[in-house]
Amino acid sequence: MGEIEHKILPKIKESFFSKIDELSISRTFFKLIDRDNFEEYTDANPAFCIYFGQKPKSNFLDEELIESLVKDATLLLPVIDEDLSEFNSLVPEKLQNYNGLSFAGMGIDLAIEKVVNNVLEAFNLLKAKRRVFVSYKRNDSSGVAIQLYEYLEQHNFDVFLDTHSIRKSEPFQDELWQRMIDSDVVVLLSTENYLESEWTQQELTNANLASIGLVQVVWPEFTVVQGAQLSEVLKLEASDFINNIFQNVNAKLTDDSLEKIVKFTEALRVRTLASRQDKLISTFMRYAEKSNVIATLSSHKFIELDKKGEKSIVVPAIGIPKALNCEESQMLIKAIYQDKLDKVFILYDEIHIRDIWLRHLNWLNKHLPVKTQEIGKVAEWLSR
Template sequence: MGKIDHQLLPKVKDVFFERIDELGIDRAFFKIIDRDNFEEYTDANPAFCIYIGQRTDASFLDEAIVNKLVKDATLLLPLIDEDLSEFNNLVPKSIQKYNGLSLLDLSQDVAIEKIVNNSLEAFNLLKSKRRAFVSYKRSDSSGVAIQLYEYLEQHNFDVFLDTHSIRKSEPFQDELLQRMIDSDVIVLLSTENYLESEWTQKELSEANLASIGLVQVVWPEYNVIQGAQLSEIYKLEASDFINDDFRNVNAKLNDGSLLKIVQFTEALRARTLASRQDKLISTFMHYAQKSEVTATLSSHKFIELDRSGKKSIVVPAIGIPKALNCEESEALIQKIYEEKEILGEIFILYDEIHIRDIWLRHLNWLNKHLPVKTKEIGKVSEWLAI
């Protein structure tokens, strides 16, 4: 492992399985394979590899195994404990074009968070593209909002910022709320006048209703906004700002503070996805009970439905379903239920609140052409009563 803490991988495994437990998935579906039991590896199953880069004399450690994984198109995350400029000197040629992760300036907790999130994404348990929404008062914090937009984008987030993300021809408020609901996490810039705006109040209210996680970045001398659920607080000091200037609308944060906010955002994002899924499931189960329909929550957090002998599977989705979600859901369910006959249809369940009519029409069109259908949570009661 070179200079990387020898306890890192055991801790990564522990946190990974904690997340698996939170998602309601049986640990038995996963197997840890290393060089000592690599003969158990098969390309027939999805896999994710963590490779710790180091050189041994003129060769690379486990190069033959790495080459095999690359040939099989297995997802692989190279880790190094040096600057990324040394990356090609520490990993085999076959993965030198991969996106690696330098642990040089990361705390162990942050490193574990990043590694575990990557592994969950590899198994389609988290979205591969991190979606963040920046909520702010233009007259207070435009400078920092633009900074965060650019910095989060550099760290592989798909960021929504009203001045950068809505085309001039789009209905502004409708598009803003839809993008917020389709985000994984919100970065809220808590400044003196934040709650004076009707729209920022509405954003906060809707975020709470949708159980979206909030990273609340609180300006010096100002208080935390009360009533923000699922919220992580990052309190700024004057020293976090360039020249200690935080009262200027165009004030800027220093790089160290920006990095800490990104780390807060990434950590909260993973936790709140599970919370939003749970809320969707509990609402559906409530409707099923009222309609006297047999609904069973499986260990995979799919809902097995039996309506007078007509069976189907309901898959809860976070955000707006896409055609790719339909394909992935069908493939995953067929894999899990391979020893059983799947009866009935597969439905993707989603919350339609604030999804624009143009998207709802698109989803209805997909329902006419795809075997996997989408179903709005707001219409579930009516659907189950049929």
């Protein structure tokens, strides 16, 4: 076992199963396979391989195993602890055309978060897009908000910031609410005057209504914003700011502080996605019970529906459904149920989704075999 593998592999395993627990998925659905029990591997099941690169003494480890995985088109993530410019010297030739991850200059906790989230996304347990909404008071923290927007974008987040993310021709407030609902996490910059704005109060209220997780970044000498349901709190010290200056609209954070915010944001994504999915599921199940429709929650967190002898699957979606969601859902369900179904539906919460997008979803319903269904109209749909 190489040095990097020995150092972080146990922590990756621990973090992965911790997040699986938070998603309420049984650990028995997953098997850990390494070089010692590779005979248990089969290409009949979805798999994800992490390869720890190292400088070879003569030959790379496990090249025969890697060849088998590449042949089966298994998802592979090579990781190294040096700069990516050294990538080809640290991994076997068959992995050199794969996108790798470098831990160089990255905190160990953040590195583990990135690896684990890659695995969860590969198994369709997390959305591939990391969408973040920055909520702040312009007169208090514009400098940090812009700095955070740029830093998160550099770390592969899709970030919404009001001054940067809405085109001039768009209806500002409608687009803002839709982008919030389609986000995984809200990063709230808790400053002295945050709650004095009507708009920031509404952002907090709407985040709570949609069960979106909040990372509260609290300025020195100020208190935590009350009323946030799913919340992680990161209290800043003066030393977290460049030159210890924080009572200034143009104040900036240090790189270490920005990395801490990224870590908090990564960690909260799993919790908030699980919470929003559970809220959709429980609401649907209540409607089904009232309508005397047989609805069963499967181990994959799909809802198996028996409506007057018609067998369907309802897939809870977080955020706004898109054509790609429909295609992925159809392929996954086809593999699981082998065409023994009448219909597939994607369930979503339509609150704050703009009319133009709802019309687009209606158009998709006319042209795709997978249909979308609004949670607000489920009672009427089930009673037909």
